[in-house]
Amino acid sequence: MAKLKLHNTLHSKKEDFTPINPNDVRVYACGPTVYNYAHIGNGRMAVVCDLLARILKELYPKVTYVSNITDIDDKIIAAAKETGEPIDSITNKYTDIYNEDMAALGVAIPDIQPRATQHIPDMIKQIEALIEKGHAYAAEGHVLYNVPSYEAYGALSGRSRDEQIAGARVDVAPYKKDPADFVLWKPSTDDQPGWDSSWGRGRPGWHIECSAMTEATLGFPFDIHAGGSDLKFPHHENEIAQACGAHGHENAPEEYARVWVHNGFVVVEDEKMSKSIGNVQLVHDLIKDHKGEVLRLALLSAHYRQPLNWTANLIEQTQNTLDRLYRTLKDLKDVEAEKNIPASVMDALCDDMNTPAALAALIEIAGNAAKADESEKKKIKGALLSSGAVIGILQEDPDKWLGYDSASSEDAEEIESLIAQRKEARENKDFAKADEIRNKLHSMKIEIEDTAEGTIWRKIG
RNA sequence: GGCGCGGUGGCAGAGUGGUUAUGCAGCGGAUUGCAAAUCCGUGUACACCGGUUCGACUCCGGUCCGUGCCUCCA
Numbered sequence: 001m002a003k004l005k006l007h008n009t010l011h012s013k014k015e016d017f018t019p020i021n022p023n024d025v026r027v028y029a030c031g032p033t034v035y036n037y038a039h040i041g042n043g044r045m046a047v048v049c050d051l052l053a054r055i056l057k058e059l060y061p062k063v064t065y066v067s068n069i070t071d072i073d074d075k076i077i078a079a080a081k082e083t084g085e086p087i088d089s090i091t092n093k094y095t096d097i098y099n100e101d102m103a104a105l106g107v108a109i110p111d112i113q114p115r116a117t118q119h120i121p122d123m124i125k126q127i128e129a130l131i132e133k134g135h136a137y138a139a140e141g142h143v144l145y146n147v148p149s150y151e152a153y154g155a156l157s158g159r160s161r162d163e164q165i166a167g168a169r170v171d172v173a174p175y176k177k178d179p180a181d182f183v184l185w186k187p188s189t190d191d192q193p194g195w196d197s198s199w200g201r202g203r204p205g206w207h208i209e210c211s212a213m214t215e216a217t218l219g220f221p222f223d224i225h226a227g228g229s230d231l232k233f234p235h236h237e238n239e240i241a242q243a244c245g246a247h248g249h250e251n252a253p254e255e256y257a258r259v260w261v262h263n264g265f266v267v268v269e270d271e272k273m274s275k276s277i278g279n280v281q282l283v284h285d286l287i288k289d290h291k292g293e294v295l296r297l298a299l300l301s302a303h304y305r306q307p308l309n310w311t312a313n314l315i316e317q318t319q320n321t322l323d324r325l326y327r328t329l330k331d332l333k334d335v336e337a338e339k340n341i342p343a344s345v346m347d348a349l350c351d352d353m354n355t356p357a358a359l360a361a362l363i364e365i366a367g368n369a370a371k372a373d374e375s376e377k378k379k380i381k382g383a384l385l386s387s388g389a390v391i392g393i394l395q396e397d398p399d400k401w402l403g404y405d406s407a408s409s410e411d412a413e414e415i416e417s418l419i420a421q422r423k424e425a426r427e428n429k430d431f432a433k434a435d436e437i438r439n440k441l442h443s444m445k446i447e448i449e450d451t452a453e454g455t456i457w458r459k460i461g
Numbered sequence: 462g463g464c465g466c467g468g469u470g471g472c473a474g475a476g477u478g479g480u481u482a483u484g485c486a487g488c489g490g491a492u493u494g495c496a497a498a499u500c501c502g503u504g505u506a507c508a509c510c511g512g513u514u515c516g517a518c519u520c521c522g523g524u525c526c527g528u529g530c531c532u533c534c535a
Contacts, residue, residue, distance in 0.1 A: 012465090029535095030535080031535095032535080033534090034531095038535090039535080040535095041534090041535045042535050043535085044535070045535040046535085048535095073533095074533090075533075075534095151529065157464075157465090157530080157531085158464060158465075163478090206533085208521085227535070228534080228535030229465095229466095229529075229530080229535080230529080230530065230533095230534055230535065231534080231535070232465095232530075233464090233531065234531090234532090235534095262535095263535070264529085264535095265528095265529070265535075266467085266535080267528090272528090272529095272532095282485080299475075301473075301484095302473085302474065302475095303474085303475075305466090306466090306467080306474090307466085307467080307528075307529080309473085311473090313473075313485090314473070315474070316485085317472085317473065317484070317485050317486090318484095320485065321484060321485080324484090331499090348475090351499075354475070354476090355475095356473095356474055356475050356476095356483075356484095357474095357475055357476075357482075357483085359474095359475095359483075359484085360474090360475070360482060360484075361483085362482035363483065364482090364483075365486065370499070370500065371500090414499080426494075431494055431495065434494085434495085435494095435495065435496080438495090438496070438497095443517095447496095447498090448496085448497070449496090449498055449499065450493075450496080450497075450498095451496050451498085452495095
């Protein structure tokens with residue numbers, strides 16, 4: 001059995017993964033704030049974490065994968081104000097859309113998908129523990145985390161406290177004891193959502209929800225914490241301070257999460273994806289023009305820690321790759337699959353999720369199909385299907401994928417008739433007419449293939 | 462300014478101290494009336510300059526370029 005290695009941001013190196021409890025591997029990933037559509041960068045994080053969960057589920061009997069929904073946040077409040085739509089209706093709507101869009105990318109729903117608003121009491125409890133242990137203080141309706149009180153602060157992002165102050169570009173609120181202190185709880189006005197607490201009616205700061213929800217759903221410490229690399233600081237750093245501070249692990253950041261996995265960013269046609277450039281690619285839109293499976297594999301075409309350049313060419317190449325693999329599966333249609341993930345694929349996936357190498361291994365296996373004997377064919381088909389299941393590809397019917405199952409299409413009769421006419425023309429050696437018919441079919445997005453068993457056709461594009 | 466990451470053949474993208482993935486595109490061939498699909502063959506690339514070494518694309522130092530975070534952000 002392959003041994004999983006993961007790059008652990010906490011130690012800045014690739015390490016053997018050893019679960020705390022092999023009978024229940026626990027993983028958490030920071031999920032979306034639901035106030036608009038998810039973009040392809042959100043999609044990358046979801047796909048990478050989904051892949052991680054699938055690999056772990058392959059290796060261990062039980063895996064609990066938790067990814068949250070942030071449904072209380074000032075951006076949501078602002079969106080509600082702007083649109084006049086109630087907050088609940090915004091968050092419910094975009095939660096559903098998020099889950100639908102991710103499902104299109106082959107992302108399974110997490111084992112637990114907690115919502116921040118369902119865990120307010122857990123947050124309050126953690127904040128109270130922090131106050132009790134001297135890590136937090138109330139001031140003017142706020143509760144703040146006192147950063148100097150937590151010695152190990154900076155362990156994840158690798159920056160010293162002095163560096164943070166030097167880099168601080170925000171105005172320091174007067175009620176802060178230290179410029180680096182951050183908000184755990186803040187007061188709400190009457191028109192803002194709020195919950196009663198001993199510090200008055202208010203709402204949580206951004207960071208507290210994750211350390212409260214991980215504690216509620218997974219317990220401390222848990223195995224793997226994942227997220228986008230931009231969350232390292234301050235979000236993940238603050239989570240560690242909150243979780244460890246509340247439980248007396250003063251200098252032991254690994255008592256929160258043992259392994260930290262951070263994925264790289266997506267750029268679009270060599271440009272940073274940003275609202276101001278206007279090049280934000282929404283998953284919701286992309287799935288209208290492309291198969292979700294193509295988008296998924298495109299997101300996995302580079303190593304997850306590398307930047308990914310999202311281009312039209314990338315999508316096209318990925319489509320070609322999948323077409324080819326599905327064609328191999330079509331050729332093996334009558335072969336009984338002997339399911340087994342080949343070591344070359346699993347080793348690559350276990351090597352810090354090296355998806356390009358895993359895909360190369362899979363393509364190499366597929367390439368052997370044509371000259372394989374019957375028993376090898378069974379293994380090849382099984383390898384494609386079972387490897388594909390882990391990566392999240394190749395589970396469709398090949399005929400359907402390639403467009404051969406269009407018998408139900410409304411113009412099937414016309415197509416068949418044209419093919420018959422072409423056949424007749426060919427028999428009469430009237431090749432000009434035969435080619436003309438073929439061109440006509442092509443303009444109808446129909447591609448024909450003359451095979452030993454006669455002419456077959458498929459829908460393209 | 463601080464911390465970090467990266468520069469690989471036309472493009473995408475792994476990897477390794479010495480046998481130089483993989484895909485797409487290209488080129489040549491087989492097959493085909495022509496196509497399509499498939500198959501076979503074909504490309505010694507690793508930013509620059511030094512150093513270590515029997516040997517470096519891979520290790521060390523420097524240079525240039527690009528890029529992320531330090532503020533909401535996947």
